[in-house]
Amino acid sequence: MLMFLWKILIFLLLLHKIISYNLNLDIFNLISIFMKRIFSILVGVGCTLAAFAVAPISENQTPRMLNTPSWDGFDVECYREMDFVKPGAKTHLIGKLDGYDPLLEYSVVEIYSYDHLNEKRNVEVAELDSAGNFVVDLPLPHPQTVTLIFGRHYRKVFLMPEDTLKYTTSTTLRDPNDYSRAIYSKFEGGDAADVNIACEFMCDSLNRYKRRYAVVNDPDSMLVINAKIKAAFHDAVDYLNRTIPTFDMSQWAKDVTFSRCAADVYLPIVDMDYYYRELKYNFEDRDGMTIRIPNPEYRPLDYSKYFNDRKDYLAYIYDNPLILCGDNLIISRIVNGSMFYLHRAIAAGGNVLEIVNGEFRLKSETILKDGESRLQKLMELDERCERNFGIGNCFMSQLAMTYGVVPGFKNIPEFSKEMLDYCKMGASVILSEISYKGLAASVIDGVSDIAVGLALKEARQKADSESRTISDVSDVLAEIISPYKGKVILVDVWNTGCGPCLSGMLDQKGFIKEYADSPLQVIYVAEERYKEPCERWIEENEIAGEHVYLTQDAYAHLSADFNITGIPFGIVINKDGEIVSSGHPFFQIDLVKSLLNK
Template identity: 20%
Template sequence: MNYLKLAFLVLFVIPSVVMGQKVINSNFLGNWANSGTGAWEYGFYEDGAVAFSDFWKYKRVGFGKKRMEVVLENGNQTIELKIKQGKNGNISIARDGAKGEVFRPCDGKDFVAWVGDDTVSFSRPLVITDTVTIRGYIRNLDKVILPALRGYTFTCSYNGLLEEDDGEIVVPVDSSGRFTLRFTVSAPQRVGLAWGRMWKNIIVEPGETVLLYADASDWKAVPNVSKEEMINGKKDVLFMGKNARFHQEYTCFPYPLWMRDMYELREIAHSDMEFLRLAEADYLKSVVCFDSICGKYPNLSKRCKVAIENEWKYRFAATLMQNRFNLGRRQKFEPEYMEYVDSHFSVNEPLCYFITQHFSTFLRDYTSYVDHQKFRYVDGVGVVYIPDDRFYEALRRLKEGGRFEELTTEDIAICENINRKILDLSRRQTTDTSAFQTVVADKSMLYGKVNAYRSVPEVREQEEVITREYELLLYDTLVPDLLLKELCYAQLFMTGMEYDHKPLLPGMMKLADARISNPILNRKVKQASAVYQKIADKKLAYEASLIDVGQFSHISDADSLWQALIEPYRGNVILFDFWGSWCEPCKDMLALMGDIEKVFENEKVIFMYFAYSSPEETWKNVIKEFDLTGKNIVHYNLPPLQQQMIIEKMEVRGYPTYKIIDKAGNVTSRVLRYPLRPQSVINEIKAELERE
């Protein structure tokens, strides 16, 4: 008996070595949830353990009959665990001398019957900025056979506070299946997690640490499984951390594949209201699914129910407002359509901006739809039409501030009245020139004198400020909540900078400070302005790439213009790129062109860029940002009429448009894909170079 006891004790203190050796009794391998709470707290694997949202090495492991003692190590920290086998496959775990608790085997393939209610609400957004840490362990990664599934990276994509903040983080997964990534958030934020052929969406909060477990043996790929199985099939995914319950429940809800998008619905709907009813039927199916799951699991956490209910609701809402892109010349929906939207959805849901994917889309498209009607509610006046020309208001403000003493307020008022009548005649498409002459009458010299101020920089800046004030008025009218209103303000300033590709001028910065009081949003706007200021201050590496188009001003027909533009480059293969500084896909493609240009920098190849409807300063700043200058690069920013000639000559049907011109100056029939696949562009250019 003494010998047996001695043998037991000796066996119990056999030291474990480092991670990588299989040292755990198979009875204790796997994931274990606390039976008292339902929470996953421990995972024991062949090469290490997880606990307290972190990875641990086995420092020492000892075995006895139906028991095990383990010392886990993480840096300077250690945990001592005494583990015993219990009944029905359960185990007891006592940590650091405390009383043992019962744990049961667990997986993440379905909802867990959590103990008790979780009434925690989402944290208040835009109060603090803090780091989110996501650690992960992908088990059985070494057993994945299909090459398409052996992607040793983990991707976290996120919708930022503002559209310009959207992005993704890609980190490597090490050979043991582990990874760690960190990023900062200032509000509850929905993020997408993707690895192999699995993806999950969760909502993280500032300061949170999440540990994710997944089993790579669950990875499947089409055509081996259906799309439904690949997306909504049960998979072993677990979460650990303070919000683990919420994450687990949220990810167990199915993705509503039955909800058709705008493109699918427009193919079968013959009217606005038919489109609405089809989308509504899809949404009501989601409501039935949601109610069924809530009925089966009545103590689902408050955050989970709020997040899922609003995610599906505002997906429906976003689809309805996306339908505005199918209006064409009609401009407006049928009255019943917008009555339905207004009675079922609200643009005043600040929390939904952060925790759903689709609310921001709904908000953007709803406000844009209203904006395109060109009407505003003005305090004390009511709903009025706001004209596009802010020039005369800018003049008045500057004069009131002490500028332009040579102008009288009466001069400005007379010219504004003339301009209003001219605009009215233009809207009515009047072709009688005498009607315009009658409007101007004997004030033509005054009208010309006052309108000369349009080119004065401070007038243009003041016009921009006034325009932005009217744009902000849209959100003042539609969005009562201050935080959501300021988010809309900030988005407007950020979008404006991206569109203009230039920093905020002093007047615009003053307006931003006056309207955006939230320090986090205010700081984001100023940081973006600083980025564009840095671009504006940048010197062009090769100024000769920007061609002086004044030399072509005398040319009035498309063929002659085209020949003059390409004449200096005959004998070279030319890549023709027609783009616009306002066009996001164009700029996305320009960002990829640098690597293609380098391939041919010593070849007889010219990269010829034509800008369309792009202001001079904005045009130059885009070129500076992407470093698109060099000896084999030329840029043209022609006057509007000549731009139109090139559009017709080169049969431009969209932006960007690419064509290859042969050495003789002829447009080839080569089909060019966007530079998202740079090698295909490179191959086409090489093929043309080699052609005799």
């Protein structure tokens, strides 16, 4: 189009010159020049259209529109049950990178998702074929915006559990300096596709409401910037309320679109809070370590003024479970921000340290008074937030409390009855404050996991008491194989610190399953002093076969008998009890198969 306009301009200038300075030319010359100009313009237009025909389409999809706008408006009460949470679910993503060249420096797409109910990040890697296609089944316990990274590019895409989304994006950028904005993206599917299309469609319009900001060590300036961003947020909400009803998509898709876009515009407010708190400390290198020291020039921000009208944003942000559908960053900023970070700390049963006059001290708000319980302290925090900010107990405060306990439940170093009782007590405190079903279920599941872990440990201990531990050093191999006369035996010596051992045992799972009905016995042998990590790895990876542990002396004798200088080490015994071969187990599988097939 620009080329066409340029041709028109040149033609007009030439025509002006002819009329102004060459009036002595006859009419035939004028017509000839005029026809040449017309021909040149037509050639230019043809080239332009040809270029557009082969170039990628630069327009994003347009949402389907309704003749009569329809939307009941966003109602957070519809989502208190959090029925959209699907623990253990997956989503199917079929992707294509238009313009991908296999000679580029990347050959995979990394997909980053987040389980917000358990504060756990997940990364999946999908291989690209030569045409830029990729397919991945992604664990997705709840609807959310994931990040796709390929080379220096990254894209934000909304996905839903138990769904399939077809996604095509161009590797050509709108702005060479912005690796997140492709010249076009295409989506095919159900509600997830509709949400992505609507958000892409409104992106440029919403950018008008996003205020640029710089964090400065000046509380007054921060309040002024904050006021401008809040005003822009309300304008953005008005725009969303006018625009979203015109889209032909489900109520759910409209609610998610509203929540994602509102959170995106609101992000700078909590982002500024995060960066301003970072100004409280300076960082110094001391003896090769980076430490934080107080910033003497730091000027505290009056958060009762900064967050004084949060009630206006309660239904949109703070008490809206659909915030989980948006970018992970805003959730992290709010949960760990000035308003709710104490909820998380107290729920976890810990204390928060702060630097006062160059010394670490316990933050007074987290210290339990005599006779005060954690529940009372959390209720006191809710009252303070209600008084100072207009927001008390809400979805985000409950999520902060969930973060205080659930990740700890998932990372218990040692299961015990005492630990289970302690976690049950902590869970009961949190559940007294939680009203959202999805968050409560996450807490209960965490305690259940500990109970299951304890039961497995007890079962393992019972099994361990019946397992074979060999200490006889007279003939260690004979002791190992004695229960399995008449069978073809593969003895595999291993340890958890040996990578080839572990990969070999995983590879043998298929072989053992294939010959499950044959006279095959695989015996895995390890040192008794490494029994606990070995048993844990065996259980996690469901390794079948007999597991035998040798005392240090017995292991030393077996090593001397077979000159074992490295592991994995295998010994093959035929049905007559004769040693047929010894060496690396990988190279003995075919021999074992031939003995079984005789």
